[in-house]
Amino acid sequence: MSSPVDYTAIFIQFIVAMGFVVTTMVVSHNAGPKRKTSDKLEVFECGIDSEGNARMPFSIRYFLTAILFVMFDVEVIFMYPWAVNFKALGAAGFYEMLLFVGTLLLGFIYIWKKGALKWE
Amino acid sequence: MSVLIFKVILIVIIFLISLGLAAYATYGERKVAAFLQDRIGPDRAGPFGLLQPIADGVKMFLKEEIIPTVSDKFLFILGPSLFMVTALMTSAVIPWGTPMEFGGVTYHLQVADINIGILYVLGVVSLGVYGIMLGGWSSNNKYALLGAIRASSQMISYELAMGMSVIAVLLISDGSLSLNAIVEGQKGLNWNVFYQPLAALIFIITAFAECNRTPFDLPESESELIGGYHTEYSSMKLGLYLFAEYINMFISSAIISSLFFGGYNFPGLEYLQTVLPTNLVSLISFGAFFTKILFFIFFFMWVRWTIPRFRYDQLMRLGWQVLMPLAIINVLITGAVVTFFGN
Numbered sequence: 021m022s023s024p025v026d027y028t029a030i031f032i033q034f035i036v037a038m039g040f041v042v043t044t045m046v047v048s049h050n051a052g053p054k055r056k057t058s059d060k061l062e063v064f065e066c067g068i069d070s071e072g073n074a075r076m077p078f079s080i081r082y083f084l085t086a087i088l089f090v091m092f093d094v095e096v097i098f099m100y101p102w103a104v105n106f107k108a109l110g111a112a113g114f115y116e117m118l119l120f121v122g123t124l125l126l127g128f129i130y131i132w133k134k135g136a137l138k139w140e
Numbered sequence: 141m142s143v144l145i146f147k148v149i150l151i152v153i154i155f156l157i158s159l160g161l162a163a164y165a166t167y168g169e170r171k172v173a174a175f176l177q178d179r180i181g182p183d184r185a186g187p188f189g190l191l192q193p194i195a196d197g198v199k200m201f202l203k204e205e206i207i208p209t210v211s212d213k214f215l216f217i218l219g220p221s222l223f224m225v226t227a228l229m230t231s232a233v234i235p236w237g238t239p240m241e242f243g244g245v246t247y248h249l250q251v252a253d254i255n256i257g258i259l260y261v262l263g264v265v266s267l268g269v270y271g272i273m274l275g276g277w278s279s280n281n282k283y284a285l286l287g288a289i290r291a292s293s294q295m296i297s298y299e300l301a302m303g304m305s306v307i308a309v310l311l312i313s314d315g316s317l318s319l320n321a322i323v324e325g326q327k328g329l330n331w332n333v334f335y336q337p338l339a340a341l342i343f344i345i346t347a348f349a350e351c352n353r354t355p356f357d358l359p360e361s362e363s364e365l366i367g368g369y370h371t372e373y374s375s376m377k378l379g380l381y382l383f384a385e386y387i388n389m390f391i392s393s394a395i396i397s398s399l400f401f402g403g404y405n406f407p408g409l410e411y412l413q414t415v416l417p418t419n420l421v422s423l424i425s426f427g428a429f430f431t432k433i434l435f436f437i438f439f440f441m442w443v444r445w446t447i448p449r450f451r452y453d454q455l456m457r458l459g460w461q462v463l464m465p466l467a468i469i470n471v472l473i474t475g476a477v478v479t480f481f482g483n
Contacts (some may be wrong), residue, residue, distance in 0.1 A: 030254070065282075
């Protein structure tokens with residue numbers, strides 16, 4: 021169904037988008053005034069000097085969310101081919117997917133009960 | 141070859157529409173906000189303040205470009221660029237209207253009718269997270285980093301429910317990921333929203349979260365995080381971030397309309413196709429599609445000025461513990477109904 025010409029069009033769109041962004045960057049770099057002082061080039065902090073490096077350890081919950089996302093996103097991607105061929109697979113396909121989603125839900129309930137989704 | 145030339149023209153037109161619409165969405169946002177708060181809104185630049193977006197754009201270009209000394213310069217520039225490029229790339233698979241005809245050759249009003257359609261959209265949208273993460277991390281500012289982490293955590297969480305709600309639509313359509321096929325299957329008033337109201341609701345909510353729009357605008361909640369991930373940005377680099385957000389809103393509205401609200405279809409389109417010339421019908425269907433898009437953009441703004449922001453734990457609970465299970469159950473129920481009562 022898709023032909024190479026379709027992907028060529030996407031590539032052209034990519035070039036147009038890149039062209040716009042690069043032009044904007046170059047123009048804005050050259051158009052604005054350049055009166056830089058050391059105070060201006062410091063990172064922003066509310067009226068006081070910035071303390072230390074910003075790249076500090078942060079809450080483990082964000083990391084946990086990212087890990088869970090990777091797992092569940094892969095599951096969602098597995099469901100796409102099933103959904104596309106859904107009518108061709110018939111009832112057997114539905115039962116097989118019930119098994120798959122059932123396993124997925126078990127894992128989901130497990131992380132829920134473990135408190136991985138709690139943010140308080 | 142002529143097809144390719146048509147595609148290039150189409151790409152440029154859609155590119156200009158995206159930019160123009162995004163620019164005037166900023167004006168629209170301020171006017172809608174003013175209307176909802178019983179104010180007048182911008183009215184100084186030109187008649188009714190219509191030149192305001194242009195004035196804002198010129199101002200952005202003429203501002204001094206600041207790159208903090210402690211930041212990672214390359215990633216600092218790459219962040220907003222990537223965010224803008226991904227925002228401009230998504231429109232490629234959206235069908236804008238019924239096909240046109242010139243000299244006996246049919247041209248589809250779609251840049252690329254690829255058979256992975258909606259997967260392409262989800263893929264490119266998730267690349268946008270990199271733009272935010274790179275920008276926030278490279279700034280080496282605590283507020284920016286916190287904003288970026290919040291943003292990426294929020295966007296990936298809501299992507300799951302979004303992907304699941306699309307699966308429910310695929311189950312009732314004729315089994316194609318191509319947006320063109322999905323829109324074609326919703327002729328007249330046979331829109332997916334009437335068969336999949338829950339999926340439509342979930343998709344709209346997750347689209348709000350993906351665009352970082354209120355009530356999900358925690359990445360840039362100004363009372364705690366100054367400007368969020370773009371705190372350190374100035375000049376047109378900040379402009380690209382803000383601008384890309386409005387383009388994302390436009391594209392989201394277009395995808396919501398094509399997945400659930402019939403895209404360019406409207407009752408009476410088949411009748412018009414028999415009496416009017418093909419190209420005119422094509423333009424009318426494009427107009428119908430655009431009306432739906434404009435309505436959803438207005439809806440985005442309406443919600444923004446009506447509903448307050450969530451707290452972060454509420455946001456994560458809504459995404460993981462409400463929308464995710466709902467979307468999974470919706471897929472299962474839809475699957476069961478189609479298997480046992482379909483046809």
